[in-house]
Each structure stands twice: as C-alpha cells, then as structure tokens.
Amino acid sequence: xxxxxxxxxxxxHERRHFPPPRHGSExxxxxxxxxxxxxxxxxxxxxEGFWAERAKALLDWDSEWDTVLxxxxxxxxxxxxxxxxxxxxxxxxxxHVASGRGEKTALIWQGEPEDDVRQFTYAELRDEVVxxxxxxKKWGVGKGDRVAVYLPMIPELPIAMLACARIGAVHxxxxxxxxxxxxxxxxxxxxxxVLITADAVIRAGKQxxxxxxxxEALEACPSVEHCIVVNRAGxxxxxxxxxxxxxxxxxxxxxxxxxxxxxxxxEDLLFILYTSGSTGKPKGVVHTTGGYLTYTAQxxxxxxxxxxxxxxxxxxxxxxxxxxxxxxYGPLALGATTVMFEGVPSYPQPDRFWQVVEKFKVTxxxxxxxxxxxxxxxxxxxxxxxxxxxxRLLGSVGExxxxxxxMWYHDHVGKxxxxxxxxxxxxxxxxxxxxxxxxxxxxxxxxxxQPLPGIEADIVDRDGEPVGPNRGGHLVVKTPWPGMxxxxxxxxxxxxxxxxxxxxxxxxxxxxxxxxxxxYFWIMGRLDDVINVSxxxxxxxxxxxxxxxxxxVAEAAVVGMPHEVKGQAIYAYVxxxxxxxxxxxxxxxxxxxxxxxxxxxxxxxIIQFAPGLPKxxxxxxxxxxxxxxxxxxxxxxxxxSTLADPTVIADLIDGKNLLG
Ligand code: PRX
Numbered sequence: 001x002x003x004x005x006x007x008x009x010x011x012x013h014e015r016r017h018f019p020p021p022r023h024g025s026e027x028x029x030x031x032x033x034x035x036x037x038x039x040x041x042x043x044x045x046x047x048e049g050f051w052a053e054r055a056k057a058l059l060d061w062d063s064e065w066d067t068v069l070x071x072x073x074x075x076x077x078x079x080x081x082x083x084x085x086x087x088x089x090x091x092x093x094x095x096h097v098a099s100g101r102g103e104k105t106a107l108i109w110q111g112e113p114e115d116d117v118r119q120f121t122y123a124e125l126r127d128e129v130v131x132x133x134x135x136x137k138k139w140g141v142g143k144g145d146r147v148a149v150y151l152p153m154i155p156e157l158p159i160a161m162l163a164c165a166r167i168g169a170v171h172x173x174x175x176x177x178x179x180x181x182x183x184x185x186x187x188x189x190x191x192x193x194v195l196i197t198a199d200a201v202i203r204a205g206k207q208x209x210x211x212x213x214x215x216e217a218l219e220a221c222p223s224v225e226h227c228i229v230v231n232r233a234g235x236x237x238x239x240x241x242x243x244x245x246x247x248x249x250x251x252x253x254x255x256x257x258x259x260x261x262x263x264x265x266x267e268d269l270l271f272i273l274y275t276s277g278s279t280g281k282p283k284g285v286v287h288t289t290g291g292y293l294t295y296t297a298q299x300x301x302x303x304x305x306x307x308x309x310x311x312x313x314x315x316x317x318x319x320x321x322x323x324x325x326x327x328x329y330g331p332l333a334l335g336a337t338t339v340m341f342e343g344v345p346s347y348p349q350p351d352r353f354w355q356v357v358e359k360f361k362v363t364x365x366x367x368x369x370x371x372x373x374x375x376x377x378x379x380x381x382x383x384x385x386x387x388x389x390x391x392r393l394l395g396s397v398g399e400x401x402x403x404x405x406x407m408w409y410h411d412h413v414g415k416x417x418x419x420x421x422x423x424x425x426x427x428x429x430x431x432x433x434x435x436x437x438x439x440x441x442x443x444x445x446x447x448x449x450q451p452l453p454g455i456e457a458d459i460v461d462r463d464g465e466p467v468g469p470n471r472g473g474h475l476v477v478k479t480p481w482p483g484m485x486x487x488x489x490x491x492x493x494x495x496x497x498x499x500x501x502x503x504x505x506x507x508x509x510x511x512x513x514x515x516x517x518x519x520y521f522w523i524m525g526r527l528d529d530v531i532n533v534s535x536x537x538x539x540x541x542x543x544x545x546x547x548x549x550x551x552x553v554a555e556a557a558v559v560g561m562p563h564e565v566k567g568q569a570i571y572a573y574v575x576x577x578x579x580x581x582x583x584x585x586x587x588x589x590x591x592x593x594x595x596x597x598x599x600x601x602x603x604x605x606i607i608q609f610a611p612g613l614p615k616x617x618x619x620x621x622x623x624x625x626x627x628x629x630x631x632x633x634x635x636x637x638x639x640x641s642t643l644a645d646p647t648v649i650a651d652l653i654d655g656k657n658l659l660g
Contacts, residue, residue, distance in 0.1 A: 014403050018410075018443040021419060024392060025439040028305050036440035036453070043454035050454060051080070051482055055294040058301075059333065060095045061086045062263045065290070071480045076500045079267050080291035080482045087261035088270055088293050089133075089166035092332035093126040094261065105337045108311070109155045110356055112202045112343035118155055122335070125159070132156075133163040133259040135250045139226045141194055143168035143262055146272065148192035148224070150174045150183055150214060152201040153342040156230045156247060157318050158328050160196050165270060165289075168262035172272040172284070175319030176201050178599040180216035182282075186274050189284055190489055191223040196247075200233035204347040211237040218243075266290025272489045273321055275427040276539035277498060278510075278528035284489030285321075285427050292430050293333055295483030299431040300330030302452060303421055304364050304393060305438050311390070313339035314366040315353065320536070321427040322397055326366060330431070345371050350378040354386035354413075365413070366395035366423075370534040372405045373565045380412040388413060393438050395421045398535025399567045400523050406445035424448040424523050426509060427537075428499065430483025433457065434521050447520045455481055459515050464503040469517045472524060477507040529623065531560035531568050536601050538570070540623075543604070546597035547572060550590060552580040557613050557621050561605065561630035569605035571630035573613060573652070582609040606630070608655050612648040614640075625649060629656055 025031045030039065043050040048068040055061075065084030070077070096104070102123035109118045120128065141147060147164050149171055151157040157173070164171040172190050174183050176198075187195065197214040200207045211229055215238065218224055229237065230247040239246070270289045274282040300306055304326075312331055316322035318340070331338040339360055345353050353375070357365060375382065394414050396406075401422050410420050420443065424434040434457060436449035443449065451457040458466050459473040467473040477484075484507065488495040502508050512524040526532060529540040540558040547556035555575040563569035574590065576582060587607045595603045614625045625637055629652050640646055 014444055014446045016403070016445055018419070018445075020439045020441060020443075021417065024305075027307065028439040029301050030305070030437050030440050033440050036437055039453040044456075047454060047479060051294065054298050055081055055084075055290065055482070058294055058297040059086060059091050059290075061290075065266060069480060073500060073505045076496055078480050078484060078486060080288075080480075081266035081294070084266040084290055085263045086266065086290055086293075087166065087168075087264055088289050088329065089129060089162045090261040091293060092162060092165075092329065093122060093129060096122045096335040097126055101335050104335070106332060107155065107158065108337065108339045108360055110339065110341045110343070110360070111154070112205075112347070116342070120155070125162075128155075128159050129162045129166060130259045131251045131254045132159050132247075133166040134254070134257070135228070136163055136169060136194065137167055137259065139194060139228075139245075139250075141167065141169050143264075144170065144269070145194075146170045146172055146190045146192040148172050148174060148183070148187045148190070148195045150176060150178075150195060150197045150210070151230060152176045152198055152203075152210065152232060153317055153340060154198065154230065154232055155340070156196075156198070158340070161271070161318075161324075161328060166259060166261050168264050168268065170269045170271055172274070173319055173324070174274070175317060175599070176210060177317075177319070177601055179596055180213040181597050182599055183213060184217035184220060185281060186284075187217060187221045187224060189274075189281070190272050192221070193223060193225055195221075195224050195227045196230070197227065198230040198232040199235040199237045202233055202342065204344055207233045207235065209235065209237075211235070215240075264289050267486070271324065273324065273427055275321075276530055276537045276542060278530055278539060279541050280539075282539070282542070283491070283494060283498070285485045286487040286489050287430055287483070288486050291482030291484070293329060295431045295481065296325040296330035297333035299435075299452065299483075300326060300334055300336075302437055303423060303432050303435050304366070304395065306331065306334050306336045306364065308335075310363045311337050311339060311360055312364040312366075313341070313357070313360070313362045314395075315341060315345075315371065316366075316368070316397075321430075322366075325431050345375060346378070349382070350375055351382040351386055354383055354388060357388055357391060358386045361390040363390050364393045364395070365391055366397065368398040368535040369396055369401040369405050370399070370566055372396070372401070372409050373567075376405060376408045377565065380408075383412045388415070391418060393421065394418050395423055397423045397425070397432075399532050400525065401446065403445040410445070419443055420445070422446075422448045424511075424521065428485040428509075429477075429481070430485065433477065433481075434523075444520055447516070447522050450519055450521065455479075457521065459513055459521075460503060460506070464506065470514055472512055472514045474503070474527065475509045475511040475513040475521070475523070476503055477509065478505070531558070531570060533560075533563075533568055533570060533601055534566045538598075538602055542598060543570060543572065543594060543602055546594045546602070547574060547590060549597065550593050552576050552586060553590070555613060557623065557626055558604070559623055559627045559630050561627075563605065570602065571626075572604040572607045573610040573626055574607055575610055575613060606659065608652075608659055610648075610652055610655060612645065612651065614648050614652070615644050616642045617644045619644075626652075629653060632656075
C-alpha cells in the first residue's frame with residue numbers, strides 16, 4: 001500500500017467563507033440551513049424510513065419492495081428495496097411522456113462541429129430508445145445479457161444505454177479514449193454479447209478511427225456475436241459479414257411498435273463500469289437498478305437543485321461514472337433538460353465551453369478542476385466575451401479543486417456571485433457523497449463541505465478509530481447508502497478485500513481526508529497506488545504491466561507527480577534489459593507503447609531510465625522515495641534504513657537532474 005498513516009497530513013489552511021446566495025432560495029429544493037438540518041436529522045433518526053420515502057417520491061415503481069435494506073457487512077452483501085420492481089428507462093423517459101412532459105427537451109446534443117446539433121424531446125428520445133431496444137432484442141440480447149458500448153459522445157451513446165436498461169440488459173460502457181487492448185479486457189471480463197461502436201471519434205477537428213480498435217479487440221472476444229456500428233464521421237470501414245451491422249440499417253424500417261419496459265427487480269444489475277484499482281486489472285464496479293436510480297435522482301436534486309426550467313450541463317464523458325450519473329440517469333429521472341457536448345474546451349478556441357453556455361442558456365454547469373486550471377492558463381478574457389448570465393450554479397468533480405482554481409471559477413465564470421459546489425464521490429459510490437447544497441451551505445474554497453443527508457462519513461486512523469478534527473486519516477463511510485456498489489463483477493473476494501476488509505463495518509474509500517472543527521471535509525487524495533490524471537483514475541500496476549510487456553523493459557515503477565493542469569501526471573522509472581540502449585528514441589517508443597496498450601490518458605509524462613530501483617531487502621519497491629524524487633522533494637526521504645542498496649537514491653536523483 002502507498003501511504004501509511006504517518007504520511008497523512010494536510011498542509012492546507014484556507015480561511016475564506018462564502019455564505020449561500022439568497023436569490024433563488026425561495027424555490028430551492030432545500031431552501032436554507034433549517035431545511036437542510038431537518039433532512040439530515042430525519043435521515044439520521046430513521047435511515048430506512050428516510051430512503052424508502054425518497055425512493056417512493058422520486059421514482060415510479062411497478063410494485064413495492066419487501067425490505068428497504070438488507071445489510072451484511074461481513075459477507076459483504078447489501079440489498080436496497082429488494083423485491084421492488086421498476087424499470088430505469090421507463091423512469092427516465094416513459095413516465096415523463098405520460099405525465100405531460102413529452103414535448104419538453106430531454107437532451108440537447110452539441111456536436112464538435114458548430115452546426116451539428118440534435119435536440120430530443122422526451123417523446124422523441126423515448127421513440128429512439130424503443131427503436132434501438134427492438135434492434136437489441138432482434139439480435140438476441142435479453143434480460144441480464146451484457147452489452148459493451150464503445151462510443152464517442154454522440155446521442156447514440158445514451159440511446160444505447162437506455163435501450164439496454166429498457167430490456168433489462170446490462171450495459172458496460174468503455175470510454176472511447178481507451179485502447180483496443182483495454183476494450184478487449186473489459187469485454188472478456190463481462191462476456192458481452194454485443195459490441196456497439198462507431199466508425200470514428202471526432203476530436204479537436206480530427207477524425208480518430210474507432211471501429212479498427214473494435215475489430216482488434218474482437219479478435220479474442222468469443223462471447224461477442226454482433227457488432228453494431230454508428231456512422232459518425234463517414235469513414236469507410238471494413239464490415240464483417242454476419243457479425244457487423246450499421247446502426248442506421250438496423251433501425252431502418254422500424255414498424256412503430258412499442259417495446260414495453262422489462263419490469264426489473266431493484267437489485268437486478270443496471271450496469272458495470274470498469275475502474276482502476278491499486279493492483280491487477282480494472283475492476284468491474286456493479287450498480288443495480290433501484291438504489292442507484294434513487295440515489296442519482298436524489299443527489300441531482302439536492303446538489304444541483306434542478307427545476308423545471310433549468311438547462312443543465314455536465315461536461316464529463318459518458319464513458320466515466322460522472323456522465324452515467326449526472327448527464328444521463330440523474331437528470332433524466334428528474335425530467336430535466338440535459339446537455340451533452342462532443343467537443344473539448346479549447347477547440348476551436350478556449351471559449352468553446354462558454355459559447356455553448358451562451359448558445360443554450362445553460363443554468364447549471366458541472367465540470368472538473370483540470371478544465372478550470374487549463375482555462376485559467378488561457379486567461380480570463382475568454383469568459384468575458386460570452387454571455388454567461390444564464391448560469392446560476394457551478395459544480396466541480398474528479399479531484400481536489402485547489403482554492404485558487406475555485407476562486408477563478410467563482411470570480412470569472414460565476415462573476416463573483418455563483419456558488420461553486422465541490423462534489424466528492426467515486427465510481428463505487430454511484431453518486432455524490434460529500435458536497436455543499438447550494439442554498440444551504442456556507443462554502444469554503446477547496447473543501448467538499450459535508451456529507452449529504454443520509455451519508456455518514458468519517459475520518460479514521462489505521463485502527464478504524466475516528467481521528468477527530470483537523471487530523472488526516474482514511475475517509476470511510478459508516479452506513480450503507482442506496483447508490484453503493486454491489487459487487488466487483490465476477491470477483492466477490494476482491495469486492496470484500498478492497499472495500500470492506502480493512503475497517504470492519506465500514507466502506508473504505510481509498511482516499512485520505514481531514515475534517516475541520518465545523519465538520520467540513522478536505523479531501524487530500526488517494527492512499528493507494530492510484531494516480532488521478534485530470535480526474536481520471538489510473539492504476540500504477542496497469543501502467544507498469546504495459547511497460548514491462550515491451551521487449552526492452554526489465555522492470556518499471558510508476559508514480560504520480562504534481563502537474564499544474566492535470567493535477568497529477570505519470571512518472572515512470574524504467575530499468576532496461578542490458579541489451580537495450582537508453583535514448584530518447586526508446587523513450588518515445590515506450591510512451592507510444594503505453595498509449596497503444598491502455599489509451600492516451602495513460603501516456604507517461606516523464607520516463608526516467610533507472611539502472612536500479614529503491615527496494616527493501618524483501619524486494620518491495622519503495623514508492624514513497626520514487627514519489628519524492630518525481631516531485632523534486634529530495635530533502636527528506638524519511639526512514640530509508642530498510643533499503644537493500646541505499647546508493648540507488650543518489651543515482652536516481654542524478655538521473656532526474658539529467659532529465660532537466
Ligand atoms: O480520489 C478521489 C477523486 O477521484 C476518485 C474517484 O475517481 P472515479 O471513481 O474515477 O470517480 C470520479 C468522479 C466521481 C476519488 O477516490 N475525487 C473525486 N471527486 C473529488 C475527488 N477528490 C477530491 N475532491 C473531489 N471533489
């Protein structure tokens with residue numbers, strides 16, 4: 001494991017406070033501190049009664065549950081609303097059509113090319129989903145089958161996900177920036193029956209082929225019977241006879257019949273989403289239907305205070321959990337208008353996000369600190385030439401937002417008025433866990449504020465004892481919540497060992513944090529060997545395996561290094577086999593190799609050739625030392641007495657200095 005408790009120390013002392021705005025509070029879901037305290041007390045007094053009432057108020061159920069919660073921390077096994085029946089797609093679409101919102105805009109899609117815009121009302125989106133649900137059925141997909149979705153940010157992505165949900169199939173979305181190899185691993189792990197992909201991704205004005213990755217992945221995926229291909233860029237791609245079909249051909253000639261939503265048990269799987277852990281291959285995080293949808297709908301309402309006339313935009317990619325929960329399921333369950341954007345913040349120029357805000361009069365905007373830091377660098381002028389007056393709330397997610405970035409966001413995007421809601425959560429938690437509530441919480445830049453009502457989070461030491469105010473420790477959750485992951489797909493032992501073993505009766509997040517005297521949480525970062533690059537989790541073990549898979553590499557150790565825009569970047573120490581020469585050409589080859597093996601986000605920022613790595617006498621690499629060298633903190637290495645060969649440190653520092 002990376003950090004032991006002695007390294008958990010927070011250096012941050014931020015004193016600025018921002019009370020909640022008054023304007024807008026009259027109609028807010030949580031209009032002020034009293035209403036908030038009431039909710040928190042209710043939830044604490046009777047958690048099951050509280051969540052049962054929420055589940056009923058937020059969703060339409062085909063039939064009610066037998067039990068609200070069955071929790072066994074030992075096995076572990078958690079069930080929310082077991083025996084209850086519902087369909088996630090019907091809750092996101094049909095019921096809104098039935099209740100008179102059919103003509104309301106559900107989805108606004110802005111493609112990267114300015115003129116590529118598609119808008120769907122709730123009725124239109126439902127029709128598209130029904131059409132595609134029938135295609136899936138026709139191709140043999142049924143309840144419980146897994147469907148891999150490897151698509152760019154185009155409307156077919158949410159349509160495919162909702163179509164799966166409609167027929168009770170389990171979607172497994174793989175971010176389109178991942179490589180063929182990563183896609184292959186994920187398909188093999190969940191044994192998907194169908195792959196949905198596209199000819200290409202359009203990004204920053206370029207076309208990046210995607211179907212070729214799909215083909216390469218499918219060379220070793222016997223479970224996949226069919227591949228459905230969206231024509232995004234008009235590329236001429238090879239179609240495999242009998243296996244591949246174009247999306248537009250598959251839906252052509254639709255007979256207009258309905259495809260009634262499958263009534264699912266609350267605990268039936270809704271989706272699998274892979275995420276990196278500290279060891280081994282990525283974990284298939286399992287989310288189920290009733291709890292996940294209750295939780296995402298509830299948190300969307302509390303944190304973003306969505307009202308009937310809001311235009312809400314979350315800039316994440318749907319390939320990550322943020323997009324699943326806060327572009328798709330949360331907002332649509334509430335009947336909101338959600339914006340989906342195919343492009344990037346800086347293309348064709350650094351005002352693109354603000355241009356989209358202006359164009360659609362976006363009212364609620366949710367992005368990542370890395371975006372804010374990148375735009376900060378470009379200067380505030382880009383926020384000044386666009387009309388941002390429609391905005392009323394700003395959100396942040398993915399990594400700690402440093403107070404300077406918070407202030408810039410607040411001052412330049414929020415014109416010194418709008419609340420910035422820093423939301424802490426994880427793929428595993430399904431939805432936001434720690435966050436301010438816009439009209440009830442006084443904000444402190446850099447703090448995610450407090451756990452939401454119904455969430456009991458704490459900071460504990462290595463023995464699981466609460467550390468008390470202003471001491472760093474392990475961030476844990478002490479009571480079950482409806483959005484929590486239910487398993488690691490196909491690997492319950494890993495589910496237990498990763499999240500529930502170290503601190504009995506608690507969920508271990510893997511993050512460190514400190515709580516101040518007012519109960520505000522200050523998240524410090526990962527305690528395990530996970531690197532957070534631009535808000536994306538990457539396991540060091542995965543990158544190391546990719547490097548070692550190259551013929552020139554004998555050994556590799558990867559750590560995170562501080563990076564101004566990305567938060568963290570990847571620093572790789574590589575020991576070559578004796579027959580290979582250290583040179584810049586090989587460095588380039590290795591960077592490209594990792595890119596091909598995992599994806600562009602995993603490309604090492606720096607590769608340092610190292611004849612030796614700092615190891616203990618038992619052969620364990622001391623990453624703490626490597627992290628310090630990467631961060632140029634070479635004055636205090638702590639205890640190095642267990643090193644087998646202490647001279648490697650000096651060699652590594654010399655090597656680093658040569659890199660410049
Ligand atoms: O370290 C925390 C960081 O991102 C991790 C979760 O990554 P992932 O599962 O990919 O989900 C990202 C989007 C929810 C956490 O363990 N993290 C996420 N949000 C914050 C954060 N760190 C600090 N502050 C946040 N607001």
